[in-house]
Amino acid sequence: MKRYLDPEILGLRVSAKVKGLRYQVIVAVEGKRDCLLLDGLTAPFPFAQRIRSGRRTFQEWETSEFAKMNPQEALAKVAPKSRSITVKTFAVGIWTVVHECASWKALEEWLATAKETAPQTTVNVPLSLYRAAQKFAEARRKEGGEGTFKALVVAALEEYLERHS
Numbered sequence: 001m002k003r004y005l006d007p008e009i010l011g012l013r014v015s016a017k018v019k020g021l022r023y024q025v026i027v028a029v030e031g032k033r034d035c036l037l038l039d040g041l042t043a044p045f046p047f048a049q050r051i052r053s054g055r056r057t058f059q060e061w062e063t064s065e066f067a068k069m070n071p072q073e074a075l076a077k078v079a080p081k082s083r084s085i086t087v088k089t090f091a092v093g094i095w096t097v098v099h100e101c102a103s104w105k106a107l108e109e110w111l112a113t114a115k116e117t118a119p120q121t122t123v124n125v126p127l128s129l130y131r132a133a134q135k136f137a138e139a140r141r142k143e144g145g146e147g148t149f150k151a152l153v154v155a156a157l158e159e160y161l162e163r164h165s
Contacts, residue, residue: 004108005076007038007046014087015040017114018098022090030081034065036074046074079104132159 004010014023026049027036037049037058048064050057061067066074085107087099101107132155 004104004111005079007072007075010075010111011038011040013111013114014038017111018087018089024086024088024090024095026086026088027075027078027082028084028086029078030083032065032078034059036066036078038075046071135159 004013010025014025021040023040025038027038027046029036033050035049036046038046048059048061048066050059050064061071066078069077082104083102085101085104086097087107088095089098090096099107099110101110136155
């Protein structure tokens with residue numbers, strides 16, 4: 001899926017899959033000696049990583065084989081050419097390989113099974129919501145009935161913050 005080609009979304013999905021542990025996604029690209037590295041601590045943009053004689057070293061983006069690419073768009077450009085993808089987690093002082101695959105499609109299938117757990121959040125909506133709803137209704141009428149519930153909530157929060165900050 002195209003959404004996994006966005007480094008930030010990929011990072012969120014991998015984090016959900018590895019239950020919040022620190023992670024690295026290493027993408028080896030066909031025809032390149034450098035790899036792309038997405039690190040959970042430094043997301044959302046990938047780094048370049050160079051592998052020489054079995055040793056991995058970080059590479060300045062500008063001096064890597066990916067220098068001509070925008071880091072935000074690099075995953076989208078190299079995904080079809082990926083020859084191996086490794087996902088590692090860091091716990092108890094060591095890196096452990098949790099998943100390896102040979103294609104981007106296989107990575108997507110693995111990520112699709114992630115169980116997303118999020119903390120429950122309670123939002124107390126202030127009484128100023130009534131005034132915000134009135135303002136929103138007026139603006140909506142002026143715009144010919146356009147508007148969303150999201151705009152209503154944003155307006156209410158803006159008014160609340162103005163009053164209480």
